[in-house]
Amino acid sequence: MDDRIRTIEQLHGRYAGVLYDKCVRLLGDRTEAEDAVQETFINAFRALADFEERERGHLPWLYRIATNVCLKIIRTRKRKGAKQLGDLEPAAPGSSDPAEAAHFRTVLDRLAGQVDERTMEIVVAHYLDGIEQGEIARHYGISRRAVVKRLTSLRAKVGHLLENGGKHA
């Protein structure tokens, strides 16, 4: 069997579950989250040659791929006029904070189409994954100051969007 396939299978065996957790939290839909995990590994399979050893482990790399896959699903939903993200199921039955998860999806829903893709990725990395600003800056090849600037202007925008749209309208 091809080495790439073997590598991806090993990564799937080790990380698919935690990626599923991330996708459920982002998408609020378990079947869509399963699809997103599959797409994440297919994208990883295509990009395996680009994975650099200087990355701090495979999981942060896979997390970023999963973010892109989920944001694409969210944009498609928005284009098709699908239901609001915040109206989907809580992150998980018995979630530690389903209201927080639903609120996060509402924010993403409001932001989709309003800010560029890179900013959306930074929002997810910072708020959902809890990645430090310095680490985000390193991943995206921008300065830490640029990350802070994006997050600051984004806070103002989100505050404005929520005030005008209601939290779960």
Place this chain on the structure above:
Amino acid sequence: MPDPTGLEGAKTPRLKLAQLVSGDLAPDEARALEAEIENDEGSRQQLAEIRKNVEEYEADADRHMALLRARMVAEQSAPAAVPWWRRLRYYLPAMATAAAAAVVALLIFTRGFEEPTEPDVAFKGALAVKVVAKRGPEQFMVASGQQLREGDALRFVVTTDGAGYISVFSVDSRGKVSPFYPEADPRGSPAPLRVDRAGRHVLEGSVILDDALGPEHLVVVFSPERFERAAVHERIRRQLESGPRVSRLLAQVAGVKGRVEVITVEKVAEGP
């Protein structure tokens, strides 16, 4: 600056917790994080939530892995897309030698050529099936061995690794075959359901279970190639009566170059 977004507040980064669950942290780092989590209720709940989701996904890990493997193999064997201007370099020499090729072809045809040997049944396609049951306000996933009741509504979610044809039917305890998708009698309408892409297909509507009690097989057939439903149903029905329910074997018996998944449920009378 105050945070009007309401997004701030996570104490332990989710990625860190995921790394802990995956065994990615060095022993010292893991111990320090565990101590931190121990003192924070929110982090403990988050960790429990991650573990629960991991468990949920891993309960179906073999199926997920099979689908992923099939997609990777398909991707690997697919020819890479070549831009049209680069394809010209293949066409031009071919055009230049067209006349000579015609002569060669004539020679070949007059001498005859060997038929390629028919390969053994080649199994293509990967299939993952989820069945969701609705009973009143309650919804639950259906697993093999599950007890269901008359009137339960079933919804089928079928994930395939490519375009192809799907047929969903049941075989009840009396050996009666009931087509679910497509609903029409396969003798009058032999075509299976066509899906034109890889991915998750939520089959429209739902199936309401009848009152035939006892074991019932819910069968999903997927093949990249079109097949005759009635014949396939009958072959699978016979195999289910006596033989093992191995997916590959069922596909072979049915004569489809794809996959067959069977979920066997137990239909019971409504409880008190």
